[in-house]
Amino acid sequence: MISLRGVSLVYPNxxxxxxxxxxxxxxxxxxxxxxxxxxxxxxxxxxxxREMTPTAGEITVDGIxxxxxxxxxxxxxxxxxxxxxxxxxxxxxxxxxxNVAYALQVTGAHTKDVMRQVPRxxxxxGLSHKSRMYPGELSGGEQQRAAIARALVNNPKILxxxxxxxxxxxxxxxxxxxxxxxxxxKGTTVVVxxxxxxxxxxxxxxxxxLENGRISTDEERGYYFLGLGQDQILSG
Amino acid sequence: MDWGxxxxxxxxxxxxxxxxxxxxxxxxxxxxxxxVLLGSFLYVRASIAHIGSDMLSQITASVYMSTxxxxxxxxxxxxxxxxxxxxxTAQFVSKAQGLKELRERMKGQIDxxxxxxxxxxxxxxxxxxxxxxVPIIAHAIAKLKGVHEVDYQQDVVARLLQVAEVARKxxxxxxxxxxxxxxxxxxxxxxLTVFARRREISIMQLVGATNMYxxxxxxxxxxxxxxxxxxxxxxxxxxxxGTLVPKLTSALPWxxxxxxxxxxxxxxxxxxxxxxxxxVIASWISVGRYLRT
Numbered sequence: 001m002i003s004l005r006g007v008s009l010v011y012p013n014x015x016x017x018x019x020x021x022x023x024x025x026x027x028x029x030x031x032x033x034x035x036x037x038x039x040x041x042x043x044x045x046x047x048x049x050r051e052m053t054p055t056a057g058e059i060t061v062d063g064i065x066x067x068x069x070x071x072x073x074x075x076x077x078x079x080x081x082x083x084x085x086x087x088x089x090x091x092x093x094x095x096x097x098x099n100v101a102y103a104l105q106v107t108g109a110h111t112k113d114v115m116r117q118v119p120r121x122x123x124x125x126g127l128s129h130k131s132r133m134y135p136g137e138l139s140g141g142e143q144q145r146a147a148i149a150r151a152l153v154n155n156p157k158i159l160x161x162x163x164x165x166x167x168x169x170x171x172x173x174x175x176x177x178x179x180x181x182x183x184x185x186k187g188t189t190v191v192v193x194x195x196x197x198x199x200x201x202x203x204x205x206x207x208x209x210l211e212n213g214r215i216s217t218d219e220e221r222g223y224y225f226l227g228l229g230q231d232q233i234l235s236g
Numbered sequence: 237m238d239w240g241x242x243x244x245x246x247x248x249x250x251x252x253x254x255x256x257x258x259x260x261x262x263x264x265x266x267x268x269x270x271x272v273l274l275g276s277f278l279y280v281r282a283s284i285a286h287i288g289s290d291m292l293s294q295i296t297a298s299v300y301m302s303t304x305x306x307x308x309x310x311x312x313x314x315x316x317x318x319x320x321x322x323x324x325t326a327q328f329v330s331k332a333q334g335l336k337e338l339r340e341r342m343k344g345q346i347d348x349x350x351x352x353x354x355x356x357x358x359x360x361x362x363x364x365x366x367x368x369x370v371p372i373i374a375h376a377i378a379k380l381k382g383v384h385e386v387d388y389q390q391d392v393v394a395r396l397l398q399v400a401e402v403a404r405k406x407x408x409x410x411x412x413x414x415x416x417x418x419x420x421x422x423x424x425x426x427x428l429t430v431f432a433r434r435r436e437i438s439i440m441q442l443v444g445a446t447n448m449y450x451x452x453x454x455x456x457x458x459x460x461x462x463x464x465x466x467x468x469x470x471x472x473x474x475x476x477x478g479t480l481v482p483k484l485t486s487a488l489p490w491x492x493x494x495x496x497x498x499x500x501x502x503x504x505x506x507x508x509x510x511x512x513x514x515x516v517i518a519s520w521i522s523v524g525r526y527l528r529t
Contacts, residue, residue, distance in 0.1 A: 049442075071447075072446075075444040075447075078444035089435075089438075102443070103444075106444070106450075107443070108241065110240075111238055154443070154444065
């Protein structure tokens with residue numbers, strides 16, 4: 001579903017954000033990207049949804065060669081992807097319903113589809129009862145769920161999350177991660193960049209660890225720290 | 237047609253337009269002022285052009301035959317004049333008739349009794365279809381046999397044509413300047429609204445809206461700015477036209493403010509078109525600059 005070969009990204013100021021990464025993510029996978037701030041987690045995600053173009057290497061997302069993608073084809077790629085951010089990126093002057101519908105409407109979707117998809121997504125994230133509220137009237141967890149509903153409304157095969165729980169308390173963090181787990185169960189490929197140790201250690205999913213723009217380890221059922229669960233750190 | 241889609245789109249345009257109402261008002265006002273200047277300029281230019289072409293159209297070429305020209309030569313010139321496509325009318329004035337006209341014109345000024353014989357040659361009074369062609373016509377006729385001289389107030393024609401040319405060039409420059417100014421104003425306004433909505437734009441790009449889709453509301457905004465500005469300007473111009481022109485014509489009767497001659501409806505259309513086009517182009521450019529980053 002996602003494939004990177006020899007991908008590098010050098011910023012104009014000379015900083016090497018990504019340094020020769022090879023990575024394969026299969027259909028329906030759930031992958032954590034972990035590492036310190038500034039190790040390239042966000043840069044890697046930005047390359048996937050073509051916010052940035054790699055300096056070198058090949059990137060394929062859902063059969064699309066992202067590194068060679070023409071500017072005019074970017075919207076088509078984005079419609080195959082859902083992206084979720086730490087700061088939700090909701091429009092504050094639109095209601096939850098309007099925010100979710102917006103993602104469909106700007107792609108020129110028919111009203112019929114909007115009326116069908118929006119309730120489905122709001123229901124999935126458990127926000128149906130707050131669809132008329134504005135983001136400012138919601139808790140952080142609820143705002144993030146609205147953002148996830150918006151990311152899902154196009155029926156993407158891939159969901160990219162950049163620190164989705166960065167602004168949330170443990171309770172909401174747990175709920176959001178459970179929601180992402182459910183979405184993954186329905187067949188959506190989920191990639192989560194995080195430095196929330198508890199989240200990673202509880203889920204026991206594939207963990208790709210980045211260091212200085214390179215993949216240092218890639219474990220099938222990993223922990224946040226290399227080879228160690230939280231309990232082992234505490235007891236050891 | 238999906239009514240829901242249309243409603244959503246129009247709603248977006250309306251929301252953006254009213255959200256920055258004060259900014260839009262500023263843009264419309266400044267565009268209006270620019271278009272008032274442009275409109276008055278176009279009006280004055282049209283009037284001047286009209287006066288100029290009036291003067292030019294009164295210019296005739298006088299074709300004087302030699303005094304010893306044969307009737308056959310006179311006849312040949314007459315056919316040549318009639319055949320020339322650039323000539324609208326060619327009036328033959330015989331020696332005798334010329335003298336008669338001269339006597340009438342000079343009545344009471346000079347004692348015409350001193351003329352013992354008719355010194356005047358036969359002549360043709362020639363009107364050109366297009367005043368600019370007078371020199372060409374004169375040149376061609378002067379070559380014909382039996383023609384002594386062609387007089388067409390050479391220096392006046394040259395001067396008028398020169399003035400018309402300068403006025404035309406200066407006019408193009410001034411119009412370009414006005415349009416540029418209006419464009420910059422609208423472009424800046426749109427850039428501000430684009431900047432105010434950059435978050436929204438980045439979200440639109442994120443969820444896969446095409447650039448064209450993102451652009452449309454701003455283009456509509458620019459179009460509205462331009463056309464509303466033009467409407468305000470046309471209103472102001474209409475008031476000015478209604479009050480100023482009658483006063484001017486009564487104060488300066490010799491200025492031929494020939495109101496009827498300036499095509500007002502086409503002027504109105506021109507100003508609207510300029511306003512709209514400038515709005516669309518300016519907003520296209522300022523959004524485009526943002527979308528490319």
